[in-house]
Amino acid sequence: MTTTPKQPPAQLRDVPSSKVNEDRIEPAGSLPDLHPEGGFENERFLDRELSWLHFNARVLELAEDPDLPLLERVNFLSIFASNLDEFFMVRVAGLKRRIATGLAVPAANGMNPIDQLELLLTSAHELQTRHAKVYSDSVAPDLASHGIRITGWDDLSAAEQKTLSEWFVAQVFPVLTPLAVDPAHPFPYISGLSLNLAVVVRNPLTGKELFARLKVPDTISRLISIDGPRAAHSSHRSARFIALEDLIAVHLELLFPGMEIVEHHFFRVTRNEDLEVEEDDAENLLQALEKELLRRRFGPPVRLEVVDDINPQIMDLLTRELGVEEDEVFKLPAPLDLRGMGVIAGLDRTELHYPKHVGHTSRFLNESETAKAANVFAAVRRRDILLHHPYDSFSTSVQAFLEQAAADPKVMAIKQTLYRTSGDSPIVDALIDAAEAGKQVLALVEIKARFDEQANITWARKLEQAGVHVVYGIVGLKTHSKLSLVVRREGDKLRRYCHIGTGNYHPRTARYYEDFGLLTSDDEVGEDVSKLFNQLSGYAPRSTYNRLLVAPRSVRTGLLAHIEQEIRNAQAGVDAKVVIKVNSIVDEAIIDALYRASQAGVKVDVIVRGICALRPGVPGLSENIQVRSILGRFLEHSRVFIFANAGDPLVYIGSADMMHRNLDRRVEALVSLSNEEDIADVISLMDRYVDDGTASWHLNADGQWDRHYKDEEGNPLSDVQFWLIQDHFQRRNSGRNS
Structure with a gap:
């Protein structure tokens, strides 16, 4: 049953532009201080950055939970590592930059920026140590009990070593590039998040020891299967892997012929990878962003991870050349970078995963329909449809909505925001199909979506080449709203169909991101969404809204x-x-x-x-x-x-x-x-x-x-x-x- 839309108060339906920043004014009335005896020292806000670390600690608690399926625990280990990388690349890097430039101000809870940075680094050290311990003391033994192991070279048979050596020579050796450090070779650039070997070699003729850096290629799988792909996906056989960096380490003599291998150690650098694009000064936002993406690769280091048995002299060399402080060095047991555990987390061992889940098609999209695929427009005309993903299928609702719009000859126009989407997005394909069919198609691509910038630039150009009108929103603002608008001719009238969501138009993440979405043909919502798209693509700063x-x-x-x-x-x-x-x-x-x-x-x-x-x-x-x-x-x-x-x-x-x-x-x-x-x-x-x-x-x-x-x-x-x-x-x- 559809009821009359509940109207927001009148003052919300017409907020003049002069009130844009009115909510920054201190509200009427005062708040009591938190008393010192309560232990809060008059702070009414928790620290933003420390709260984020507490969030990642909750992720780690899931990895520690023995009641969860084992490979899901492995997945949470990988997620924790990836989350912490981004925290350093963006939040820690940003705080360091503000301190260095003198722009840092006390946090909302009153904490001094330098004290805040010290607290964050201390907390991050504790979390990373705990993270490594969870893997070595709990997860790795549990994996071994199920026949899943990351094994060392010496644990392999002679035949297995021979097979892997042949594979290394054919598939890995040609990709490797050892970089010496001597008077003729300056210390090389170390790319962010790359795993590296610090190698010490000795000239047998002179006895002189030299340093070289070797990058572990990220174009090759981090974990190499020893027993073959079939064994990796069988619950009845072992699934053994060797880490790529360990395979490289045992073959160093091939990379330094005539030299003696003295020692090697693994290390990893995290750099400032946040983007800064001054849009007001950028004649072409795409070109400006591409230049900034290139600059991102050379951001200053903010964290150095090293194996805990590293030679102190090697560590001194790395810290000196990279310019990192002592508290930015994280000594951890091998293996470093547990993001690579995603390979194991993805093993097809159903007994070690959550039970399989496939989203269902909303009943309202199938009601009174006999066709294989429901007519989304007919269903939405009957009533608003509230979707809850991933419990409701994305492919049979939102994706079907846009695909049917692209194929429907009665559809005149499609307008769409894209913040993040997949590399093989059916949403993008639908927009291209619609444009090629002669429909008016507008895509608002947010090319500044963090860490998806390059992918979004690629899709923006692909859409433009297909005849889609591509815009990048309003200068100074990221477009984060999740909106679709379809205009369809029905008789002698035009009807607007809308989707407004809480999540991205990303078919893959829609399978494991919990999100709501509303499909509606309500006139007021349609009018609101039309106004918003006009504001994003043109000039409409005084737009007012009814339901938005x-x-x-x-x-x-x-x-x-x-x-x-x-x-x-x-x-x-x-x-x-x-x-x-x-x-x-x-x-x-x-x-x-x-x-x-x-x-x-x-x-x-x-x-x-x-x-x-x-x-x-x-x-x-x-x-x-x-x-x-x-x-x-x-x-x-x-x-x-x-x-x-x-x-x-x-x-x-x-x-x-x-x-x-x-x-x-x-x-x-x-x-x-x-x-x-x-x-x-x-x-x-x-x-x-x-x-x-x-x-x-x-x-x-x-x-x-x-x-x-x-x-x-x-x-x-x-x-x-x-x-x-x-x-x-x-x-x-x-x-x-x-």
Whole structure:
């Protein structure tokens, strides 16, 4: 049943441009200080960067959990390593750059930047040591018990060594490039995240020892199968691997003929790889970004990882030549860079993985349809369809929507935002097909999406060559909103169909990212999305919206207005509650508003996957706020905002996290739901997320996270993701839908 759309308050439907930064003004009313005896030294915000490290510690807890399937634990080890790499490349690098240039200011919690950097490095050292220990003391032995081993050269038979040596000579040796360091050869450039060998050789004639660097090629698989691919995917045979760097190490004499190999050690460098593009000065954004991508390769080092048995003289040479400080050196047991464990995590050993999951097609996309593929337009005309991925299939909903739009002769135009997508994206293919069929196609490609810049440049040029109108958004803003607009001629009228989501148009990540999406043909939403696309592709700075909140103009102000209304409702003795589900919450204005709501008696539930600068449960400040975090099989990625609204609840979904970059420097969109069933389902689901019977992490007032996953008798608490898998299956078979 579709109900009349719930309208946001009038002040949210027409926010004049003069109010763009109004939400930066300190709100009326004051917040009490946190008392020193509480141990918080008058700080009402948790440190943003340290909170991120706490998030990655929660990922590590999953790798440590013996109750999880073994290869999923391996996967969490790999994810932890990849996450920490990005943290150093962006957050630590950015902090160091600001300190060096004198631009660093105290953090929101008052911490001095230099003290903050010292604390982050200390915490990162502890986490990396713990990460390595989990692998060596727990995961590796458990893998060995299932016949999966990373073995050493001396553990192989003579026949196996001969086979691998022949393979090395044919497939690896030609790729390697040893670089000497002597008066004629300066210390070579060490690329970021590359694994390297520091080699010491001796001239047998002179006795002189020399240093050389050898890069482990990243174009060859890090782990080489010894028993063959069939054994690697069989539960009845062993799956043994040798690390590529170890294979190179035992063949060093081939690279330095006539020299004696004295010693070798592994090391790895992390560099500043954040991008800085001054768009106002860039005549061509693509060209400017390509130059910046080239410069990124030569960013200054921010971390040096070395094996813990490295020769002190070699380490001194590396630190001196690379210019890293002592506290930026991480001594770890081999193997370095456990991202390479992804090869093992991907083994087809079903008994060591989570049970297989395939998303189901929404009942509303199959209702009254006899064709093999549902007519998405007919289904959306009947009612709004709320999708919940990966429980609802992306390919039979969003992807089908765009593919049918490309093939439908009645479709006149397609407009699409692309922030991240896969290398073989059917979404991109659909846009190309539509353009080649003569439809008007606009693609807003965000080429500044971090670490996807080069891929997005490639897709932008491919789209342009096919006749798609490609634009890059508004100068100074990243376009992070997730929007599709299809204009279709039906009789003598044009009807607009929209998809507004919380996640990227990425078919692969849609299989393991948890996200919401709304398919609708509602006239007001269609008008709003049309206005937003016109603003992105042309000039429409004074656009106003009915069902959307759009950053940087009205997401913060709109949410603040809703929170203030909940405060007034609580004071009036009517239903008042706020539920926020985001990836991160840092924005001080939003947090302070939630503190005021708590003091007014509003119950506030925050569900956050990553960073949280809010302190819950502080007497006199936030005792009515609880913060939960859920990590697991799927990456919790959706953003949901619920307001009790005196018994007539408002629910928004969209792309915006509660961070300065999202609210001030990005184009984000939130849409209010109008279908009563959808609203009730989302509210019920969020209630389950925060229920004490659901496995989750609980944030304490001191900034520490406690994992709650078993009851007092030691029985596991409910896993909301597995419950959703079963619930969607049952709903589909019982004729209900989420």
